Amino acid sequence: MASSSILLPGQPLPSNLTQPPLPQCGPGCYEFEGKILASIIGRPYRDGATVGVKGRDDGAAVPDVDAIVTGTVTRITAQQAHLNISTVNNRPVPESSEEFVGVVRIADIRLTERDKIKMGECFRLGDLVKARVLSLGDARSYYLSTAANELGVVSGTSEAGNPLIPASFQEMEDAITGRMERRKVAKPEGV
C-alpha cells in the first residue's frame, strides 16, 4: 500500500471514490461545501453507496448504540446493576480516572420470564459482564442489555473467592468447591 493514499483531516477524498452516484458519508469523513473531506487520519474506501476513512485500529473506543461492551459490576440495587465499562467491541476504552458507567435495568437482563427476575440471582459485585448498548441513557450512564444468550456474566468469583465456571444459562460452578451459584450466564464463545 502506498503511503500517498493516507488522508489527513480536511483533505478531499480522491475523485475515483466520489464519482456518481454520489456516495453517502460514512465514518471518518464529512461534507463541506459540496465536497467530501476526511475527518481523521487514515485510508479512504468505498463500500457501495458509502465512503469512509479507516483510521488506525487501536484508536480510542467509546460506547455507542449496539456496541458490545464488557464491564465490572460495581453497584447493585433491586432494580438495576451498574457496570464500569472497560472494553467496547473488544477495544479498551481510553484509560482515565473517570469511568464509563453502564446500567443494566432489571427488565433488560434476559428475554424470558422477565417478571420473575431477581437481581441477586443474576449479578454479583465484581462480576465481569458482557452487554449490548441500548441507548446513550441518561446523564450518568449508558443503558445496557444482557438479553441474549451470548450476553451476561463472563467470569466472576464465588463466595469462597474462587473462579467460577459456566455450568448452565442460570448457574456457574465454583472451580474448586464445586458449589453452584446463580447468575445470568453468557454462553461461552466457541461452545
Place this chain on the structure above:
Amino acid sequence: MTTAFDRRRIPAPEDSYPPELSHSGIEAGPSNHAARSKSTKPIYLKAGLISQANGSGYIESGRVKIACSVYGPRPKQPPYSPQGTLNLEVKFAPFASHSRRAPLRDTEPAALSSLIHSHLLPALQLHLLPKSALDIQILVIESDSVPNVLSAALTVASMAVADAGIPMNGLGVGVMIDSEGSGDRNQSDIEVHDSGGTISMGVMPALGRISGIWMTGEMSLDQACSLIDTGVQASKSTHAILAQSLIARAAEQLSSSS
C-alpha cells in the same frame, strides 16, 4: 504574605529574584550561544512521543518547546450534553522562561488556555462525541514570547488531536506575524515589545478558513488586513510540515495494523 504556605511542595524561600547583571543584556543566558537570525526558524514536529496518551505531539519552533497530549474521549461528568466538551489546560514548566515561574503564582496560563481553546474549537467535530469530554494538556518546556507560545501550542494541539484519531474539520495551524510583515515566528519578548503590533492566528489551510485572530499592539486596519493575508500564506509552510510528520507516523501505524 498573600499566598498561604504550600504544604504540597518542598519549602522554598519566601522571596527570591533572578540574578541581575551589572550591565544590560538579559538575553545572555548561559546556554544561549548562537545569535538569533531574523529569518524564519525551522519547525520540528513529532507525533506520538507520549505513549501514555491517546494522542500526542511535540513541537520545537525557534526557542519554543512544547509537548501536548490528548486524553479521551473520556466520560463526561453530568449534566448531559449532546456535544462533546473540550477541556484544555496550558502549563509552564517552572524553568520555561527567563524568571522562574513559581507554581500558584503563574497567572498567564489561564489566559493562554482560553485563547488556544477558542482557536482550536472550530477545527473539532465535537458533535460526534456526545456525553464525552476531550482533555488536552499542553506543557511549555521552554518559551520566549507569548504570541510564539500561542501559535506553536495551537499547531501542536491540532497535531495531538489528529494523532488521537478524533474527528476534525481540518488541521489547525498557528501563525504569528509582526507589523513589519516579516512573518518571523521567533522573536523574544523584547523584540515583540519593539514592534508595533503582532497578530497571532489559527488557520485551517486545507479549508481556507481562519479559526481565530488575536492582535496585540497598534496598527492600521489596512495593515492588519495585509498581515492576515501574510499569515494565511505563512500557515501553508507550517501545514506542510505538520502534514508530513503526521503522514510519516500514520504510515508506520497503518502498515503494522493491516
Place this chain on the structure above:
Amino acid sequence: MTVSEATASAQDMEVDSSSKAESSATAFKRLHPGPYLSKFLAKGYRPDGRKVTAWRDVKINKGSVSTADGSALVRLGDTTMVCGVKAEIAEPLATSPRSGYIVPNIDLPALCSPKFKPGPPADEAQTMSNWLFDLITSSRTVDPQSLCICPGKAVWALYIDVVCINYDGNAFDAAVLAVMAALGNTRLRSATYDDITAKVTCSDDFHSLALGRLPLSCSFGIFKSAYLLPDPSSFEAPLIHTTLTIALDEENRACLVRHEGLGGTDTKSGQDVLDEAWSIAEERVREIRRLLDDHPATNR
C-alpha cells in the same frame, strides 16, 4: 527475538484463557492484568518485550533547555523526565546565614498519564519530591554552604524542578538521574553583594556547581512473591505489592534504601533478595554512570 516471542505468548493467552469473551490481547490485558503479567513472566519476558530481569534503555540529553541554568532530559524506556535548574537570589534564614536553599520538586502533570488530574501535586508527586529532597540533602549532593554569596545577606536559591512528560513507571529512578545530569550541567554566575546598594550584581563569568556525592537510584518490584522485577513499568506497578529502592553513590555506598511491603520470595529469604537486588543495582548504577559521564552538554 524478544518482541515476536512476547507477541506469541500474548496470542497463546487468547487461546487458553479461561474467559473466552476477549478475543484480543489488549482487551485481555485491560480486563485481567494480573494473569496477563503472570503469563508473560512464566515465559521469561515482560509485557514490554524485555527479559524478566532486564532494565529499560536509558537516554540522557543535557542542556537542551536554554531558559534554565542547567537542564537534562532523561528517557527510561518510555518514561520521560525533564529537569531544569534555576538559580535565583534570596535572603538566607537568620538561623543559617551561610546556607543557600535547595528546592527540588517533582511534578507529575496531567499531561504525562491518564491517571493524573490537573491541579496541585497529588500524593505520589508529593511523596517523590520528599524522597528526592531527602536524597539530595542526606548525600550532600549540593552543599548549601557553597551557595552563599554574602553571609546573612544573600545566597543562591537552587530550584530543581523535574517535570514528567511521559509516565511509564519508575518515575523516581528517572527523576533522580535527570536531577544529577542537570546539576552536573548547571552553571552559576559569579555574584557579588554590594554593601552600599544592598544589591547583588552578577557578571558574565560562570562556574559549575561544587557537587558532592551523586547518588543514582535503582527500583525493583516483587510480583506475587515470585519474581524480582527491576524497573517496573506503569502497567506492572499497580500489580506489584512490594517495592525496593536502592540508591548508590560513586563508591557504591548506599545513599537510600527503601523497602515497602512483604520482603523475600517463595524461594528466597528477604535478606537474599535484598542482597540480589543490591548486586544488580551496583551493576546498573555503573552502567548509567558511564552514560552520565559520556554525555557532555549539547551546545544549544
